[in-house]
Amino acid sequence: MSLQFITPHEMAETIARQVQAKRLSLNWSQKTLSERSGVSFGVLKKFEQTGVISLESLLKIALVLESLEEFKILFKPSAPEHLSSMDDFLKDKTRKRGRK
Numbered sequence: 556m557s558l559q560f561i562t563p564h565e566m567a568e569t570i571a572r573q574v575q576a577k578r579l580s581l582n583w584s585q586k587t588l589s590e591r592s593g594v595s596f597g598v599l600k601k602f603e604q605t606g607v608i609s610l611e612s613l614l615k616i617a618l619v620l621e622s623l624e625e626f627k628i629l630f631k632p633s634a635p636e637h638l639s640s641m642d643d644f645l646k647d648k649t650r651k652r653g654r655k
Contacts, residue, residue: 567606570613575603577620591619 565606578588585603589596592615594608599616602608608616617623 559565564606568613569609571603571606574620576616577622581620588616588619592616 567574578585583591585599586607588594592599592612594612594615598608598612602616604613614623614626617626
């Protein structure tokens, strides 16, 4: 596992720049992306400037930019380690529920 030190704010700004770059590669204005995604022009403009946006609005933008599928893998559970026997399977203490 590699450690990369990036803050959530820096990641939000990076995503905003990537959205802007993809929008520009399609030769779309902010107004065009706003209309196609259903995200208000003001929200889109603020997002591209600051990285601040709601998850729902970000997903709407991702949908029209054909990038929605990438969100499926964000919190995909890690593959369990190989269990070599039934005893290992029965001893598996992987949590099935949260405590609270």
